[in-house]
Amino acid sequence: MGSSISASAKKRGRPATTGTGHTIGVRMLPEQLRPLDAWIADQPDPKPTRTVAIRKAVDDWLTAQGYVQHREDPEGAN
Numbered sequence: 001m002g003s004s005i006s007a008s009a010k011k012r013g014r015p016a017t018t019g020t021g022h023t024i025g026v027r028m029l030p031e032q033l034r035p036l037d038a039w040i041a042d043q044p045d046p047k048p049t050r051t052v053a054i055r056k057a058v059d060d061w062l063t064a065q066g067y068v069q070h071r072e073d074p075e076g077a078n
Contacts, residue, residue, distance in 0.1 A: 026054075033050075036050060036053055036054070036057075037050075039053060040053050
């Protein structure tokens with residue numbers, strides 16, 4: 001009985017983070033999720049996740065409000 005069966009250990013816990021950003025937990029109501037999910041369904045494959053969709057929505061809103069410069073407008077005219 002010199003050999004033993006090696007079983008792969010299952011990784012447990014949270015997955016590794018993918019960036020240096022901050023996690024913000026947000027509770028959303030069904031009437032907020034329905035239009036978000038509809039927007040996701042209208043996107044081409046691969047569909048964005050809810051996280052990516054929310055990140056894009058916040059970025060678009062902040063840009064429209066003037067807090068973030070338009071990517072096409074590096075001089076800040078808009």
